[in-house]
Amino acid sequence: MASFTLHGIPVSRGIAIGRAHLLTPAALDVKHYLVAEERVEAEVRRLQDAIAEVHRGLQALWTDLPKDAPTELGAFIDVHALILSDPMISEAPLDIIRGRHYNAEWALVTQIDELSAQFDEIEDPYLRERKADIQQVAERVLKVLMGSAQLAPAPLSEEEYQPQMIVVAHDISPADMLQFRDRSFIGFVTDVGGQNSHTAIVARSLDIPAAVGMSQASQLIEQDDWVVIDGDAGVVITNPSALVLEQYRERQAAQIRARKKLQKLKKTPAITRDGTQVALMANIELPDDCPGALEAGAEGVGLFRSEFLFMGRTGHAQKIPGEDEQFEQYRKAVLAMKGRPVTIRTLDIGADKPLDPTEHNALNPALGLRAIRYCLAEPQLFLTQLRAILRASAYGKVRILIPMLAHAFEIDQSLAMIEQAKAQLREAGHKYDPAVQVGAMIEIPAAALSLPMFVKRMNFLSIGTNDLIQYTLAIDRVDYEVAHLYDPLHPAVLQLIAMTISAGHKAGIDVAVCGEMAGDIKLTRLLLGMGLREFSMHPAQLLSVKQEILNSELARLTLQTRKILRSTEPAAIAEAVEQLQAI
Missing domain, CATH: 3.50.30.10 (Phosphohistidine domain)
Structure with missing residues (x-):
């Protein structure tokens, strides 16, 4: 090799x-786990039973064919029955289960992928098209297997x-x-x-x-x-x-x-050498991430990406979790954080996080109906989520974070809908924190350039550097062909971040960075020098960032950062940021 x-x-x-x-796209639709030796034969039987059930289904289809049905229909069923009986389908996946310990669905998809690749090499177009028949037969078996998933051996x-x-x-x-x-x-x-x-x-x-x-x-x-x-x-x-x-x-x-070695810093407060305390928060996708955040020493959740509760579902009715289901998940996170603040961002779907990847997407989803635009266009969905978040606020400190705001009317409509959700909860007799704080994500240049309207209306700000960089530099951060243009040190990006932090300080409201820049240790001292006092990142990055903070001296960092912000030359900025590491 x-x-x-x-x-x-x-x-x-x-x-x-x-x-x-x-993994092929088809393989992504099934669960992947390994089964223990003593459970292998039970998993083999599960696949055999599924194949037998599909056989019975095909036989029933054949029996129930109307007398005037085209002969091609019967032939089609016969072909599928023959494919299902072929050892390449009925035996080979069983060998994969026994040899690799894959679960039944994974073993079947693995075998189908190998067969499909072989069919792609066949020159005869008719025979090559038979690949579709094999995939359709496999789909039938997978549906049966997924229906028996609750009987599957535990991973x-x-x-x-x-x-x-x-x-x-x-x-x-x-x-x-x-x-x-x-x-x-x-x-x-x-x-x-x-x-x-x-x-x-x-x-x-x-x-x-x-x-x-x-x-x-x-x-x-x-x-x-x-x-x-x-x-x-x-x-x-x-x-x-x-x-x-x-x-x-x-x-x-x-x-x-x-x-x-870093683990020793878990209980050490994040304080600079000259005595300034910095808050280190965690970004999470699901409530199950909370124990990891606490284990890393997070002082709270700075960003709960609530859209992950909505993703990975199948069937229209299952796409949107109801109010009670959402409430239970938010409450689970709040209780898990044991009194520490939990900042829940409202639904931010669109761009590379579509609610349903199979539905038609906009020509440019990053500039389309996403985040708060989507929520305001779907008021009942938004109100459902707001009620669930507010109900969770009765169990601990919760903050609501609104993504992708750019216009005053969007802020006002969002705040009005939060008040409407509160009124609905009062009418239903549900408890909530009436003083729950509401913040805005600053991730569109227009927002960073019109901060007075934000600080007047909001309790806190959180800079989403990922989208702020994307929108400032007009590059799609998902597109690897332009990914090299994604530059957190671009002078325009640095100016927008510095302006936001400064505006928050002047207004007396908290400003955090919850984008990926917060977890990049090469940028920790730069952000400290800009005046940032709250970082929110993945728990895995928290201790490395804390180490940087403990070794930093703010007075000197602030002086050097001012010089960096006056520069417009990329090479000079990069060199100066590197020099910050030595301060």
Whole structure:
């Protein structure tokens, strides 16, 4: 096996070493987990039972065919029955379950993908088209299997088996990424994506090494190839030599030791050398992230991305969680944080986080009906979420954060709807915190340039640097072809951030950064020098940022940062930011 290196975009730090597992779009629709040795035969039987049920269904279809039905219909059913009986479908996936310990759905999709690839190479167009028949038969079996999912053996625990698999795919949506939270995989490689696509953000939140924008990775890397991800450099090495493998194992061990050393800072307050306290908060996607946030020493949740409660659902009726379901999730997070503040961002869908990826998207979704625009266009959905958040505020300190505001009327409409939600709760006899704080995300240049209308109406501000950079520089942060233009140190971006922090201080309201810049240790001192006193990031980044804060001297940082903000030359800014690390 030849060794080769691919260069892409680093999105999640660390080193992962393992076997490649290629995922096709079809494979993303099923659950992936490993079953224990003693459960393997039960999983084999589950697949056999599903195949038998589909056989019975096809037989019933054939029996119930009307007498005047076209003969092609009967022939079509016969073909599907023959495909289902073929050992490549009825036996090969069973061997995968026994050999690789994959769950039944995963084993079937793996086999179908291999067969589909073989059919793609057939020259005869008629035979090549039979691939669709095989996929349709597999879909029937998968539907039966998914219906029996509650009977499936439980996934292996981390103690039972330590997996060493790396996902390689053309793309993985944020919702699909959440499937892998059980740590079945140790790294991610995708052909597309950018440094701050939401897929990259979720990879960082899972604290798993990842590299995106690899272009042809899913076509060049083969199933079970040895893969090394250098998450710091955005490099993927396939089938490395023994020497290269050893070097990366040593680096991996050194990183693990460094992380253990950081653990000693968990209970240390984030105070600069000259005595200024800084608040370090956590970004979360789901309530289950709260224990990890507390474990990392977070002082609260600075950003709860509520849209992840809405994603990964199938069927129209299941797309939107109801008020009670949302309330239970928000309350779970509030209780888990044990009195610490929880900032819940209202639904922010659109762009690379569509509610339903199968629905028609706008020509430019990043500039379309997303975030607060979507919520104001769907007032009942918005009111449902607001009531759920407000009800959770009866159980601890909750703050509401509104994304993508740019106009005064959007702020006023949002505040009016919060008041309407409160009135509805009073009428229904539900408790809530009447003094719940409401804040605005500053992520559109228009917002950063019209801050007086925000500070007059809002209790706090939170800078979403990911979108602020995207909109300021007019680049799609998901598009790997322009990802190199994404620059947090662009002078225009720095000016907008500094203006926002300054305006908040003058108005006496809190300003946080909850975008990816908050968790980048190369930028910690720059943000401190701008006056930032609240950082919100993924729990995995928190201790590294805390270490930077503990080693910083604000007086000197402030002086140097003023000089940086006066500069417009990219090279001079980059050099000056690097020099901040030595202060």
